[in-house]
Amino acid sequence: MELSVTFDFSAITAIALRARNLDMTPPLRDASIYQEASTKVNFAKESSPDGQKWQDLKPATWLRKKSGSILREKSILVNSITHYPVGTNTWVVGTNVEYGLYHQKGVPSRNLPARTFLGFSQNDINQINQIFQRYVENIL
Structure with a gap:
């Protein structure tokens, strides 16, 4: 007695x-x-990607400001946020505004706290995973 099984891997190979x-x-x-x-x-919520509220401005700074929002005096920084390709498999989200780095990282020597605006929340990661999953499922 003999048992023979043949597998067709053509679909998996394709x-x-x-x-x-x-x-x-x-x-x-x-x-x-x-x-x-x-x-x-993040700018609208005045919080970091992980949901932490940005440190409030000092009272003297609020008195000087023309807008009622943190990091939005003229909205130059928020309006500079953009996305662009930097190669075949890489896209960047960021800003070309030089002082953005100082707000992102903070400058302790100048009493400027970090007000992180770039980064990924867990929800962002989940949404991006879904974008890729849907794409691959539609292609395959």
């Missing part, structure tokens, strides 16, 4: 070949568009 040649530009672009919007929400 999926593997398609996966190897996937153009990841569309989900990378979509993820960076999502992250740009999420970063701008």
